[in-house]
Amino acid sequence: MASNKEEVKVFGLVESPFVTRVEIALKLKGVEYIYEKEKFGNLSDTLKKYNPVYKKVPVFIHNDKPIAESLVILEYIDETWKQNPILPSDPYQRALVRFWSNLIDDKCLSGVRKACFTLDEKEREKSIEETKEALQFLENELKDKFFGGEEIGFVDIAAVLIAFWIPIIQEAFGLKLFTSEEFPKLYNWSQEFNNHPIVKEKLPPRETLLAFYKARYESHFGSK
Known part of the structure; x- marks a missing residue:
């Protein structure tokens, strides 16, 4: 589970399978996170600031460092929190x-x-x-x-x-x-x-x- 010193945020939409990917991985790892709900068709300026290239969800924030693109985020989660690995070691x-x-x-x-x-x-x-x-x-x-x-x-x-x-x-x-x-x-x-x-x-x-x-x-x- 993430320590008190760590802050994990997920900017997401309920309609997005890519956001759900990130949430499943975090739940499997036992990592607590803050969910920032975005609105379809009206994404926040904060999200666009964190993801200026694609301007879409999910955006994953770990200790103020943003990461975009769900598959990239999944790899980061697996490498950061070692419990219950989702990627093979080979x-x-x-x-x-x-x-x-x-x-x-x-x-x-x-x-x-x-x-x-x-x-x-x-x-x-x-x-x-x-x-x-x-x-x-x-x-x-x-x-x-x-x-x-x-x-x-x-x-x-x-x-x-x-x-x-x-x-x-x-x-x-x-x-x-x-x-x-x-x-x-x-x-x-x-x-x-x-x-x-x-x-x-x-x-x-x-x-x-x-x-x-x-x-x-x-x-x-x-x-x-």
Whole structure:
């Protein structure tokens, strides 16, 4: 647990899977922190000061030193607080973890965004296929209960986007991206992950997220 001399802050949004990544890692480590709630579409000047490059959440502050980008923050947390490691000690395994975590953001996230907001039907179908291709790679990679083995690790935390957000997003937007039929191993993993006591405590309310994404659908496409 962080000592009294340390101050840890997280600037976040309830709608952001990237913020939830940071919160899960901190909870796993037993690190206490102050949560600074930001507002979607109206981020504070303080956040922009701490993250002038990207101007987005999460921003992690440790003893007045800001760090941005969730995967970078996760690595920092693991290196700073050694208990309950989320990264493997072996350099090759660490490299693989970084590879799969980056694939989640580069392929899954971008594919989902394009599938949701692309107006062109052909482009949308292409984005859905790209997303499913990335999910298939992860399906094939999953060998144990979690990507981290028997315990939650770095890739599992990165993949909260898949486990909790994608099912809600596909419901709100009327898409079929991630189903138990197509990805049985990944689906079972998602259930285990979402029901893990530490994860469950840090996930936002499902109805809150569903309402948020339905509103985004309606603002982009009009009412269903």
